[in-house]
Amino acid sequence: MSQTAIMIERLGKMYLVGEREKYFALRDVLTQAFVRPFLTLRRRRATRSEPKFFWALKEVSIDIKKGEVVGLIGRNGAGKSTLLKLLARVTDPTEGRARISGRMGSLLEVGTGFHYELTGRENIYLSGAYLGMAAAEVRAKFDEIVGFAGVHKFLDTPVKHYSSGMYTRLAFAVAAHLEPDILLIDEVLAVGDLEFQKKCLGKMGTVARTGRTILFVSHQMNQIRRLCDRCIWLDAGRIAAVGPTVEIVGQYEEAMANASSLGEAAGHDGTETATHFVGWRLLGTGQGEASHTLRTSATFSVEFSIRVADDVRNAHFG
Numbered sequence: 070m071s072q073t074a075i076m077i078e079r080l081g082k083m084y085l086v087g088e089r090e091k092y093f094a095l096r097d098v099l100t101q102a103f104v105r106p107f108l109t110l111r112r113r114r115a116t117r118s119e120p121k122f123f124w125a126l127k128e129v130s131i132d133i134k135k136g137e138v139v140g141l142i143g144r145n146g147a148g149k150s151t152l153l154k155l156l157a158r159v160t161d162p163t164e165g166r167a168r169i170s171g172r173m174g175s176l177l178e179v180g181t182g183f184h185y186e187l188t189g190r191e192n193i194y195l196s197g198a199y200l201g202m203a204a205a206e207v208r209a210k211f212d213e214i215v216g217f218a219g220v221h222k223f224l225d226t227p228v229k230h231y232s233s234g235m236y237t238r239l240a241f242a243v244a245a246h247l248e249p250d251i252l253l254i255d256e257v258l259a260v261g262d263l264e265f266q267k268k269c270l271g272k273m274g275t276v277a278r279t280g281r282t283i284l285f286v287s288h289q290m291n292q293i294r295r296l297c298d299r300c301i302w303l304d305a306g307r308i309a310a311v312g313p314t315v316e317i318v319g320q321y322e323e324a325m326a327n328a329s330s331l332g333e334a335a336g337h338d339g340t341e342t343a344t345h346f347v348g349w350r351l352l353g354t355g356q357g358e359a360s361h362t363l364r365t366s367a368t369f370s371v372e373f374s375i376r377v378a379d380d381v382r383n384a385h386f387g
Contacts, residue, residue: 073170074251074282075133075156080165081306082151086121125151127306129165135250136280138273140287140297140314142321148306149286153177153253156284171250171282172200176240185229189220189239192228196243210246217272218242238265245272251282270296290318347374 126148133139141149154160156167157175183192193214197207215221218239273296277283287293300317302309310317352370363369
């Protein structure tokens with residue numbers, strides 16, 4: 070464990086579809102004591118239906134070393150956010166376990182960790198308390214946090230009055246500057262503008278160089294390539310692949326492109342159409358060779374391959 074920041078063993082999270090997790094207070098226990106006989110009678114009369122279970126995460130096992138910057142990729146619903154919430158102890162796992170070595174900070178979604186009725190100043194100190202920091206440690210970082218977030222004028226305003234951009238800037242500044250050993254970041258940077266995103270990515274690069282561990286979820290593959298040493302590809306709640314970022318991102322993009330091609334090749338009823346899309350590639354300017362890099366404001370070509378079963382006249386491409 071000395072060189073391991075996060076040890077995940079057969080971690081899984083199951084949800085019951087259509088049911089809410091129940092929380093019981095003392096009044097609920099007393100109330101149930103009186104109504105239980107009637108509930109039993111009602112359940113006998115009701116039509117029985119099998120409960121539906123959904124595994125958001127299943128059999129996930131991996132070790133993340135101290136100082137690693139790991140990207141977490143996958144399509145929507147693959148289990149990325151669920152994994153971060155389990156690691157951050159926002160929710161409990163159904164099976165397996167995760168061992169965390171060090172102090173953890175997280176930025177999982179806009180609103181996580183802040184109290185809406187407290188001011189920006191008070192929430193900075195509250196976040197420090199969550200991390201087990203003394204007030205003196207937070208004060209030493211306070212000016213740097215406020216300067217990065219750019220919310221000087223609204224520091225003593227309750228954060229419930231902040232815009233989503235202001236809220237995210239302050240939340241990221243707190244998470245990055247209070248120096249947790251492990252930093253979990255979900256797809257929240259998309260809330261800010263381009264300048265803010267560049268600023269955050271630069272700060273994350275700085276944090277990574279100090280030897281802290283970062284687990285970063287993003288659908289922006291250029292950000293993943295820029296920041297991450299290693300990449301985890303999740304698909305349908307399971308690990309599809311783990312390895313060097315360039316290799317795994319390439320596999321993921323190829324799989325997504327092939328999935329799109331298959332979707333175009335079939336009709337709405339799943340049958341093959343007479344004319345369908347086969348594939349595509351990007352061509353650099355005037356070179357005629359496949360390119361994987363596009364430059365801002367530069368021209369490029371896209372070459373499509375289409376299989377045509379019958380003659381087509383006056384075709385339109387889009």
